[in-house]
Amino acid sequence: MKNIRVGIPRALLYYRYADAWKTFIEELGYEVITSPETTAGILKDGIKKSVGDLCLPVKTFLGHVESLKDSVDFLFIPRYISVEHDAYMCPKILGLPDVVRACFTNLPRIIDPMFNIKKDKDNTITEFSRQVARILSLEPEAVEKSFIKNSGAGYMNEQEEYSLTDKKINVGLIGRPYLLFDRYLGKNLFRTLSELGANPVYIQPSENEITEAMTVIPKWVYWSMGKEVTASAHAFFKDDKIDGIINICSATCGPDSFTGDLIRKRLNTRNKPYMTLSVDEHASDTGIQTRVEAFVDMIGKVIV
Amino acid sequence: MKLTVPHMGMLHIAYTRILRENGVDMMPPPKATVKTLNLGVRHSPEFACLPFKINLGNMIESLEAGADAILMPGGYGPCRFGYYGIIQEQILRELGYKFRMSTTDNPDKLSDLIDTIKDISSIKNRPDGYRVFYLILMRMAALDRALAFYHYYKPREINRGETDRALEESVRLIDSANTYVKLFMENFRVKRIFRDIRIDKRFKPLRIGVLGEIFVTIEPFANLDVEKKLGEMRVEIVRGVWLSDWLNDRFRFKPFRRNQAKLSALWAKGYLDYPSGGESMETVGKTLMFHRKGIDGILHIMPFTCMPELVASTIIHRISKDKNYPVLSMTFDEHVSEANIVTRLEAFVDLLERRRVERLSRN
Ligand code: SF4
DSSP states (O other), rough: OOOOOOEEEEEEEHHHEEEEEHHHHHHHEEEEOOOOOOHHHHHHHHHHOOOOTTTTHHHHHHHHHHHHTTTTEEEEEEEEEEEEBBOOOOOHHHHHHHHHHHHHSSSSSSEEEEEEEEGGGHEEEEEEHHHHHHHHHHHHHHHHHHHHHTTOOOTTTTSSSOOOOOEEEEEHHHHHHHHOOOTTTTTHHHHHHHHHTTEOOOOOOOOOHHHHHHHHSSSOOOBHHHHHHHHHHHHHHOOTTOOOEEEETTTTHHHHHHHHIIIIIIIITOOEEEEEEEEEEEHHHHHHHHHHHHHHHHHHHHHH | EEEEOOOTTTTTHHHHHHHHHTTTOOOOOOOHHHHHHHHHHHHHOTTTTTTHHHHHHHHHHHHHOOOOOOEOOOOSSSGGGGHHHHHHHHHHTTTTOOOEEEEEEEETTTTHHHHHHHHHHHHHHHSHHHHHHHHHHHHHHHHHHHHHHHHHHHGBBSSSSSHHHHHHHHHHHHHHHSSSSHHHHHHHHHHHHHSOOOEEEEEOOOOEEEEEHEEEEEEHTTTTTTTHHHHHTTTTEEEEEOOHHHHHHHOOTTSSOOOOHHHHHHTTTTTTOOOOOOTTTHHHHHHHHHHHHHEEEOOOOOOOOOOHHHHHHHHHHHHHHTTOEEEEEEEEEEOOOOOHHHHHHHHHHHHHHHHHHHHHHHH
């Protein structure tokens, strides 16, 4: 029997949940196809498909959908509304399945279950699984069991571990995973920094770190990833081993326009070198390279 | 304590007199001008949305004029609005202003609002708080009703400018109505004022549905007064977003008016299945509703980088293709020019006119 193929676009929340999603879908008996890493061509397709001024990561997402849509039977684009009680995802992620449907004709069927803790509370996973089961005509209980079993899969296993070293310049990197870990969009910051002799550091802030960071600012940040970015920034600013911090964001990102302001004004109390790299489809690699170089140079001068 | 609240359409007309009579030293911001906008832009994060920048300009100008307290509604997402007050306060403190800032973090919760009113005014008990609050809501509804009359009469008027004068007069009357009874009477007079306008009864204007992010849609300063411009081109506006509806969805003061967000969600099914915050649901749902009702086309208004409306705009462009239905999306920020807006509106109106002629000649 021919396998039924489910496509997962390698963009946006993929960079957070990919492992959980993949094992979950495979366990249900489907073959998972992920789109290749972002390329100039994929981004160009995405831009062609999008209307108006959607942000870079969403345009990229559309490019990935384009590259997958003709080779799969289903597309897995769940609607993540809230993954915790006190925060939402960005509005563009809330509307993602609808945006995709609006931008394409002839799409394979989209599996778009809703994950909304704010609304469904303890029943969130049951509700989510029920919707998956309905679309795929499966048993809801089996789906739920498999989802729970796999939902613990770690974040970002594909990434190499980056940790502190005492030797050289440690640069803390903050930003949304789908920018930071997408080698094309994120301009390969990890590599660039290593090549310059600096040590890139990325952390996934813990519950405690998040709670602590939220008490330092006047009101908690009600976007999940914005909250994490803010908490990482706070942890880095406090940490003596971190010599400088780079915040990478999409130029027209809504949440980041505000959290960026908070980070700069409220958290950098010790005046550490801090730089925001905002990227869009026109950002040139050499431009970014030069700015990162200058930044590392500057830190080098400060710490010797 | 001189209290100021950033502008939002005609809201200040609804509350200023009433709160003053109840012991609040209200000081609405000076009318927004280019200077207001420039002030806001200069001190805002570059990619903050337009309402944020205009609000900030309002705040600065009010503080300069002597206000020492700011009330800014808050909230908890998913759009950026809930975080406005925090970032604005931070900017104003950095600029060296001294003031008290209150953000009502649960603007949807009636009892919190009533407590806020009690805190700042001479009102002592809750029932009085409710009475005052609902009077403000009713006044807002009366203002919106007058504006809806304006939309209807403006393209049909025979003596140019008569409708504009009628609106001014109506606003004055509603403003003076400081009790429920007076408001009831003035509502009749407002209707009569508009009825007395001489109109061309045979003229059938084009109708354009106006939808979008609520602040920029209802604030003529922010949208370069597109509604008046269209009125002058003899187009009838059918507005899909109203401040009084927004308030009614939350506080249910008009028992016979449906919850517009829920109504829109019914229409939007299949295109937008869950609200993306802000007015995204209204924009999508009412585009479909207006199409069904035979409105000639849609003008969609949004601030640059507005997240909910970007989602909505993507979707209504698809609707436009699916149903062959003209949609014009306009993005507003500090860079838009008057000339550009006029050209685009004229081109859109021409297009709609041509389509109507074709349709009539076919039948
Ligand atoms: S959070 Fe920012 S980058 Fe991510 S989808 Fe929303 S606007 Fe785009």
